[in-house]
Amino acid sequence: MILKTLFKDSTTTDTTPFSPDEFNAHVMNTYGRFPLALERGEGCRLWDTDGREYLDFVAGIATCTLGHAHPALIDTVTRQIKTLHHVSNLYYVPPQGELAQWLTAHSCADKVFFCNSGAEANEGAIKLARKYAHDKLNIADPVIITAHSSFHGRTLATITATGQPKYQKGFSPLVPGFAYAPYNDITALEATIAELDSNERRVSAIMLEALQGEGGVRPGDLAYFQRIREICTEKGILLILDEVQVGMGRSGKLWGYENLGIEPDIFTSAKGLGGGIPIGAMLCKSFCDVFEPGNHASTFGGNPFACAVALCVCQTVEQQNLLENVQQRGEQLRSQLQSIATQYPNLIVDVRGWGLINGLELNAEAELTSIEIVKAAMEEGLLLVPAGPKVVRFVPPLIVSEAEVNQAVQMLKTALSKLLESK
Structure with missing residues (x-):
């Protein structure tokens, strides 16, 4: 397959085809397209x-949860863009409240923070876990354990959380406060916790994907996750699940953790939540909701347009079974x-x-x-x-x-x- 043209330049009346070379001349080379x-x-x-x-x-x-050009999405997008698309979080945003209500009613979470992507949602979860460690556990140097072969995003904190060196290469110094253990290996995880404890580095959270997507589509092991839930409860460690790829129904359940018979303290969602419109969410239980005004924010996060679309996706998944x-x-x-x-x-x-x-x-x-x-x-x-x-x-x-x-x-x-x- 040889691609000679991409599209015509829609910014002018020129009908000359727009070539891949012209595209690459203006767009950063961050993808092997x-x-x-x-x-x-x-x-x-x-x-x-x-x-x-x-x-x-x-x-x-x-x-694209509902595929492309789904009638319900078309109706919602058209209606909302004609009404209100953005005002910032300086004010109450009714569609944001409605979406948060739906998400908490259909999950184990009590509170929601909205952002724009999975990386931002995971970044928010990392910040919340650290603040909880400082405010509630009095841990001065908290450590978050993640898994080898994991993928949590492209910000500096989330590539550090990502247990794949290829994503970290060239971006040092990385963010401190992370340790790694093999996925689906409870013996190795417990050994990592013990080693950190012996060095007086206290574990504040364990952050895992319910199913590793970029790491090779590897489902979480039931016994592994159930034992982790027990450990976290016993030691006061927060359990964070990254549901960015597997959540919003993709696993056959609304949330990936439902396949594992446990409940996380914090979990994240993005990708399928907006059906193709950018939105992310970090959800948590009330006991670890320690954010206060000024601690965390997002200008675009939870805007009326994205939230209306995401609510449409949620309701369509539910109503159409x-x-x-x-x-x-x-x-x-x-x-x-x-x-x-x-x-x-x-x-x-x-x-x-x-x-x-x-x-x-x-x-x-x-x-x-x-x-x-x-x-x-x-x-x-x-x-x-x-x-x-x-x-x-x-x-x-x-x-x-x-x-x-x-x-x-x-x-x-x-x-x-x-x-x-x-x-």
Whole structure:
């Protein structure tokens, strides 16, 4: 696939095509972009600037909960932009209050702070945990434990919290106050806590993803998380769950922690919360709500426009019973991916996930990489996304149909067949 043009310059009457080179001349080179320019979408379908159709199993990286151009979103966006889109948090914002009420009524949380992204939500959780440690636990040098292979965002604090050195390279000095332990390994976690205690560095919080997304689509182990909940309760440690990717119904439950039989003290949401409109939320129980005016803020966070859209997403997920669809389509997809794995035992070593966040893990010794499979699928009209060099991720909109799952699997089969024949 060779992309020669992106789009025409809409800022003038010039109809000369806008090329990738011109794009790159003005936009910072922070993404390894695929050679594809998308122009419009509907449901689980996207079309590029040449009019070619794609089946979208990326959903803006687990973000477009209701797919593209959903009628309920169109109505809400149109109505709200005509009414009021931004005033700042100097005033009461009714849609913000309504959204917070819905979120607390449908979760274990009592209070909500709104921001603009997952990284900001996690940053807020880190700040809240530190302030709680100082104000309530009298800890002068609090430590937050996170997991190896985790991903929590791109701010300096959240890349430090992220247990992957590749994201931290070139950005030192990193933020102090973090330690790391292997994911789903309770023995290692308890050893890390003991080691920190012996060095008089007190643990104030443990921050984990209910399912590691960027770390390879690795679901949390039930016994691991239940023991962590016990440890946190016994020691007065806050349990923070990063639900940025797995929350808002993607796991087949509204929140990922519901798959683990526990409740966190703090959890974060973003991505799917706004269905593609930027919004983030940090939610907590009342006992650790220690923020006061001036401690934390966000100019754009919780504005009327974003909150109205997010409330529409929440209500649509509930009213259309999309969680049932997520469960059914997820089981269908995993079953069919497992059949492909059986067909290619030397290539595929695992199929795993919850609901509509699923990963196909490649053999570490295999010549193929996840990027190669993603590119081959794109040639067939299927959009997928890697989760590391050896895991292909499937995160379609929550409205995906049975027929669309079947079509996606067939496209993947064709892509794999052609790719292996060319090797």
